[in-house]
Structure formats: C-alpha cells, structure tokens
Amino acid sequence: MPSALILIADGTEEMEFTIVYDTLVRAGVKCTSVLINPANNSGEDQGTAQCSRGIQIVPDTSQSQLSLSSAAEYDAIIIPGGAKGAETMSQSLYVQFLVRDFYQKKKHVGMICAGSLVAQTSQLPHQPLTSHPSVKEQLDKDFDYREDSVVVSGNLITRSKLNFPTSLGTAFPFAFALVEGLCGAQKRSEIVTPMVFPSGTPL
Amino acid sequence: MPSALILIADGTEEMEFTIVYDTLVRAGVKCTSVLINPANNSGEDQGTAQCSRGIQIVPDTSQSQLSLSSAAEYDAIIIPGGAKGAETMSQSLYVQFLVRDFYQKKKHVGMICAGSLVAQTSQLPHQPLTSHPSVKEQLDKDFDYREDSVVVSGNLITRSKLNFPTSLGTAFPFAFALVEGLCGAQKRSEIVTPMVFPSGTPL
Numbered sequence: 001m002p003s004a005l006i007l008i009a010d011g012t013e014e015m016e017f018t019i020v021y022d023t024l025v026r027a028g029v030k031c032t033s034v035l036i037n038p039a040n041n042s043g044e045d046q047g048t049a050q051c052s053r054g055i056q057i058v059p060d061t062s063q064s065q066l067s068l069s070s071a072a073e074y075d076a077i078i079i080p081g082g083a084k085g086a087e088t089m090s091q092s093l094y095v096q097f098l099v100r101d102f103y104q105k106k107k108h109v110g111m112i113c114a115g116s117l118v119a120q121t122s123q124l125p126h127q128p129l130t131s132h133p134s135v136k137e138q139l140d141k142d143f144d145y146r147e148d149s150v151v152v153s154g155n156l157i158t159r160s161k162l163n164f165p166t167s168l169g170t171a172f173p174f175a176f177a178l179v180e181g182l183c184g185a186q187k188r189s190e191i192v193t194p195m196v197f198p199s200g201t202p203l
Numbered sequence: 204m205p206s207a208l209i210l211i212a213d214g215t216e217e218m219e220f221t222i223v224y225d226t227l228v229r230a231g232v233k234c235t236s237v238l239i240n241p242a243n244n245s246g247e248d249q250g251t252a253q254c255s256r257g258i259q260i261v262p263d264t265s266q267s268q269l270s271l272s273s274a275a276e277y278d279a280i281i282i283p284g285g286a287k288g289a290e291t292m293s294q295s296l297y298v299q300f301l302v303r304d305f306y307q308k309k310k311h312v313g314m315i316c317a318g319s320l321v322a323q324t325s326q327l328p329h330q331p332l333t334s335h336p337s338v339k340e341q342l343d344k345d346f347d348y349r350e351d352s353v354v355v356s357g358n359l360i361t362r363s364k365l366n367f368p369t370s371l372g373t374a375f376p377f378a379f380a381l382v383e384g385l386c387g388a389q390k391r392s393e394i395v396t397p398m399v400f401p402s403g404t405p406l
Binding site: 013014015018019021022023025026031033048052053054055056057058060 | 216217218221222224225226228229234236251255256257258259260261263
C-alpha cells in the first residue's frame with residue numbers, strides 16, 4: 001500500500017487538504033497528516049490546525065511526534081496551499097529537509113497553490129512549476145513558471161521527481177494525477193467514476 | 204451577514220462538508236458546524252467528528268450546546284453526505300425538527316449526496332430532488348427523483364423553499380448555487396473567479 005504524508009498548519013486551505021487526503025484514501029493510499037508548527041513554536045504541539053476558512057482539523061500526527069527518519073519512509077509528500085499555512089511550511093526546516101529528501105530520492109512531491117513556495121525555500125532545482133497566481137512573481141525567477149493547471153515535471157510512471165503544484169479549483173485533477181503516480185492509471189479510473197463528476201469537467 | 208448551519212457527524216464525507224463550508228465563508232456567510240450524535244448517544248458529546256475517509260474535524264458546536272431555538276435563527280441548513288453520517292442525521296429528531304422548520308419557513312435547505320435521505324425522514328413534501336445514486340431507489344417513491352447534478356426546487360431569488368441535493372463531484376456547483384441563494388448572483392461571480400477553475404468546468 002503506497003503511503004503519503006500530507007502537511008497541515010494553521011492557515012492551510014481546508015479544501016485543498018481535504019480533497020487530496022480523501023481522494024488518496026479512496027485510491028487505497030495510506031495518508032498521514034502532519035501538523036507543522038510555526039518557526040517560533042517548533043517544540044510545542046498546538047493539537048489542532050485552524051484552517052484558512054475556520055474549519056479546525058485534528059492532524060494524525062505532528063512534526064514533534066514523527067521523526068524525520070520515520071517521515072522519510074513515506075512514498076509521497078504533499079504541501080497544500082492557503083497563504084498562512086504555506087508560509088509556515090516554507091519557513092520550516094523540518095519541511096525543507098523532507099521535501100529535499102523526497103525530491104532527491106525521486107519520490108512524489110506534491111504542491112498545491114501557495115504551497116509551491118516550499119519548492120523555492122527547499123531550493124529545488126530550476127524546472128517547470130505552477131502555483132496560485134498570487135505567488136507567481138515570487139516563483140518566476142527561480143523556476144520555469146507555467147500557467148497550466150497541473151504541471152508534472154519528471155516522469156510519473158517511473159516515479160522520478162514530481163511536482164504537482166496547482167490551484168484550488170484544480171485540486172481534483174491534482175489528486176488524480178497523484179493517484180496515477182502512486183497507484184497507476186487503472187486505479188485512477190476506478191475511483192473517478194463513482195465520484196460522479198458533471199460531464200465536461202476537465203479531469 | 205447571512206448565516207448557515209452545516210451539520211457534521213461520524214462518517215460525514217469530509218470533502219462535501221469542507222467544500223460547502225469553505226465556499227460559503229468565502230462568500231461572507233457566517234458558517235457554524237454542528238455535531239450530530241448517533242441516536243443512541245444523544246446526550247453526550249464526542250468532541251470531534253471522525254469523517255468518512257479518516258479526517259477528524261472539530262465542530263464549532265454540537266446539538267447539545269446549540270438549542271433548537273438558537274439553531275432556528277440561522278438562514279440555511281446544510282446536510283452533507285457520507286453514508287454513515289447521513290444515516291445518523293436522517294435518524295436524528297433534532298435534525299428532522301430543524302429541517303422541517305427551515306423548510307416551512309422557506310429558508311434554504313441544502314442536502315448533498317446521501318444527505319438527501321433527511322428529506323425523506325423529515326417527511327418533506329413530494330417534489331423534485333436528486334441524491335447520490337446509491338440512495339436513489341430509497342428516495343424514488345417519495346420524490347420526483349431527478350438525475351440532474353443540482354436540483355433547485357423552489358425559487359432561489361425569492362428565498363422560497365430550496366433543496367440542493369447533489370453528488371460529490373458537484374459539491375462546487377452546489378455550494379455556488381447556495382451562495383447565489385444566500386448572497387445573490389454578483390457575490391457568486393465574485394468568489395468563483397479567484398478560485399481559478401480549469402476552463403470547461405461546469406459551474
């Protein structure tokens with residue numbers, strides 16, 4: 001069973017977090033949410049994440065409970081957006097270490113929306129990338145910035161380096177791209193149908 | 204500021220809950236999530252809702268904290284899906300009372316997916332309705348069952364009786380229809396654009 005770490009912090013966009021987590025679970029991926037504390041509060045857990053529109057989520061674990069070596073055993077790491085949450089994650093040394101580690105080991109690295117900031121602070125190499133328009137200018141100088149809704153940089157099938165930055169409304173295509181990477185194209189088809197999307201939805 | 208009650212229980216589909224809550228908050232609606240306990244545990248709060256794919260959410264309040272008279276002051280009530288959560292809600296006298304009350308007062312009543320079961324147990328009158336296909340057979344005899352993704356029964360502009368049952372992939376159009384009902388068409392346009400949906404998405 002493939003496994004994914006999905007990061008969460010105060011200010012995380014709750015739809016982006018939830019859509020990815022839920023969709024991956026439907027595909028049989030073992031998901032673990034990890035609470036990331038702000039830089040000035042790295043030692044003490046706050047217990048829950050207060051998301052961007054007020055929904056409060058209890059994470060499965062936290063950065064103080066999950067050692068870097070245990071975290072590094074997962075198959076994918078996902079960074080949701082939400083300006084404040086993405087800022088916290090982008091400044092977290094714990095997150096930067098993991099993102100670089102996953103990236104170098106050619107494991108899946110997913111970033112949504114403002115979450116793409118983490119690619120910059122983790123000093124990932126220059127490559128195609130997209131993000132929420134609000135952080136485009138910040139990312140433009142260090143990456144081959146694309147306007148596509150989902151950008152796959154690297155080979156999905158061979159599990160080479162991957163980034164899936166995307167915008168909020170494309171959280172589903174993002175999640176499905178990740179399912180395909182972790183579980184294969186057949187699994188992707190299996191889970192899309194029962195979710196009953198309106199005809200014409202670009203997935 | 205319009206206000207909405209959004210119900211949650213163990214087994215609620217976390218995407219449906221989160222997409223509606225988040226989208227309504229973006230539109231300026233005051234959202235309050237209310238934990239509904241199973242029928243055999245109506246007196247004691249469990250504190251959090253364990254959603255259908257494992258995400259744990261802390262509700263804003265609970266049925267034991269929010270009196271029926273306070274609840275009845277809101278402008279809308281929303282029932283998310285998720286088989287187990289919808290079952291709990293459909294059997295709850297608290298929920299049945301509120302749904303009938305909101306309906307009779309011509310306030311907005313929204314039901315997603317299996318959440319439409321509540322229309323039946325609340326004995327709402329025969330009218331157009333849709334739901335997740337899995338509960339179609341159950342609803343077919345009491346309602347004018349439709350296959351459309353979003354069914355509006357009643358006049359949205361005049362705030363007459365409304366039901367918005369829909370399926371998971373149509374949680375966004377459902378939420379936008381509700382925004383239009385509560386806040387008007389202009390507010391709907393204002394919030395859709397910055398959410399950056401891929402072109403072709405039927406909203």
